Amino acid sequence: METQTNQEYYAKRQLKSGTAGWFLLAGLGVSYVISGDFAGWNFGIAQAGWGGFAIAAVLMAIMYLTLVLSLAEMSSAIPTAGGGYGFSRQALGSTAGYMTGLAVLIEYALAPAAIVIFIGSAFEALTGFNGIWVYAMFYLVFVGIHLMGVGEALKIMMIISGLAVFAIIATGVVLFSSFDSANLFNIPVTEAIGASEFLPLGWYGVWAALPFAMWLFLAIEGVPLAAEEAKDPAKDVPKGIIAAMLFLLFTAVLVVFLLAGSAGADMISKSAVPLVDALNANGNANLATLVNVLGLAGLIASFFSIIYGYSRLIFALSRAGYLPRSLSLTTEHKKVPARALIIPGIFGFLVSLSGEGDLILAMAVVGATVSYALMAYSHIVLRLxxxxxxxxxxxxxxxxxxxxxxxxxxxxxxxxxxxxxxxFFYTMILFAIGAAYYFGYSKNHLVAHSAEEEFEMLAKAQAELDVSYQNSTS
Structure with missing residues (x-):
């Protein structure tokens, strides 16, 4: 591209910088994940017993903490909206960068489809309504809020997340006095290999429980996707993602110990609404009703924030030429990637019509784990x-x-x-389709041949745009 062409190209593909400080980014990280505290993780107890799930949860907590610390470094060094895609492209090249971006995209495009199904169930419990129109309403409303602008969207997200966090902490405070360690081990011991009172379903159960343990932290890796909208990306993104991770470790310990310890592991392992059922089992019906309402806020918070995450990832991949370039066009005044919000939203809505929330979320977890491996390896390669x-x-x-x-x-x-x-196999099919598109088309239509070239073009175009803005206002 010529210099003038660079400026014109990137002028149409700008996000609104300086919008989010570290605290807002930490809130974004919590919002990505918070729905996982309300439901889903507890089915891992059914796979492994409480002790087996606790082992799985500790392993996944270590995985996420070490990954977050690695992402914090890379985001401070490479603060772009592509997050993991940008890190892998600089470390491993264009193909690996695309595959990392594709893995995160699979996770972030599918997760809202799964969450909106769970929202539908919660909405039905409160109102009696569910189905296609409920899914459509939530997609229309929350994609619409994002189209209003990133500042407005993130502030609304913080309010919704705050309500969900209040519900979790209030539940923990109330259930603390009812905790009894004997309740953690009331699942009958099976004949499985390695089975014991602590591991009633044996070691295989620990393995099968890993995806459920991930629900306590899944999607926190999306915080670096906000880098180009941060006030000071090199400082704010690392502080934000680490603060979010530490807070999520606290809430994970709270729900995993206190719910099973107060209501019994066997009951919690079967519950669709574990916080509500634990409160009811201990005679706290009024708070249970409130938490049931706020549980919907938790689901909405994750739904809302992951929509933000997929739009910024698609924006970055499109701007680089990996996806159709029109997807990275931003609105003139609000600097919102409208098409990157709307088109994946339509895809997610259509996927949600399957009603297979558990399957869709498991597929999102496959995409997530592939991206984690590539991002962690990128950190190693960049260091070396x-x-x-x-x-x-x-x-x-x-x-x-x-x-x-x-x-x-x-x-x-x-x-x-x-x-x-x-x-696992369905997600591999999605990877195959994405790889076919890359090798068949987009590999030969990239805006820049390397990450360094892309970042140089971005920086140069931004400098030219800043000069043009200053001249126009002087």
């Missing part, structure tokens, strides 16, 4: 190949930390197969 790359934040433990994330993400990937082979 570009040791002098400026890093305002450095991962404690360096490549040892990201090595742990890499190994655990590969183990978690096999856990999805142990739980539901269909989800």
């Amino acid at each position: 190949k570009q040791p002098d790359l400026p890093r305002p934040y450095k991962t404690p433990g360096g490549i040892f930390t990201s090595g742990i994330a890499l190994v655990l993400s590969l183990i978690a990937l096999t856990g999805v197969y142990a739980f539901d082979p269909r989800a």
Whole structure:
């Protein structure tokens, strides 16, 4: 591209910078994940018993913590809207960058479709209405809010997330006095290999429970997707994602221990609304009713924020030429990637009509674990190949930390197969379709041949745009 063409191209593909500080980014990270505290994770107890699920949850907590620390470093060094795609492209090249972006896209496009099905069930419990019109309403409303602008959307998201967090903490406070460790181990011991009171379904259950344990943290890796809208990306994104992870560790411990410890592991393992059922089992019906309402807020918070995440990822992939370039066009005044919000929303709505929420979410987990492995490996390669790359934040433990994330993400990937082979194979079909598109078309139509070239073009075009703006206002 000529210089003038660069400026014209990127002028139509700008996000609104300086919108989010670290606290708002931390809220975004919590919002991505918070619905997982309300339901879903507890079915892992049915796979492994409480003790087996606790082992799975600790392993996944370590995986996410080490991954988050690795992402914090890479986001401080490479603060672009592509998040993991940008990191992998710089470390491993264009093909690996695209495959990382594709993996995250599978996760982020499918997760809202699964969550809106769960929203429909919660909405039905409160109103009696569910189905296609409920799914459509939630997609229309929350995609519409994002079209209003990123500042407005993130503030609304913080309010919704705050309500969900209140519900979890209030539940924890009330149930604390009812905790009895004997309730954690009331699932009958089976004949499975390695079975015991602590592991009533044996070691295989721990393996099958890994995908459920991921629900306590799934999608936090999306915080770096907001880098180009942060006030100070090199500082705000690392602080935001680490703060969110620490808070989510706290809420995970709260729900995993107190719900089963107060109401019994066997009951919680079968519950569609574990917080509500635990409160009712302990005679707190009024709070249970409130939490039932706020549980819908938790689902909405994750639905809302993941829509934000997929739009920024598609924006970055499209701007680089991996996806059709028209998807990265932003609106003139609000600087919102409208097409990157609307088109995947239509896709997600159509997927939600299957009604297979558990299967869809398991497929999202496959995409997530593949992306985690590639992002962790990218951190290792960047440390080895570009040791002098400026890093305002450095991962404690360096490549040892990201090595742990890499190994655990590969183990978690096999856990999805142990739980539901269909989800594994269906997701591989999506990867095959995405790879065919890349090798058949987009590989030869990239805007820049390398990550370094892309970032240089972005920086140059931004500088030219800033000069043009200053001249127009002087």
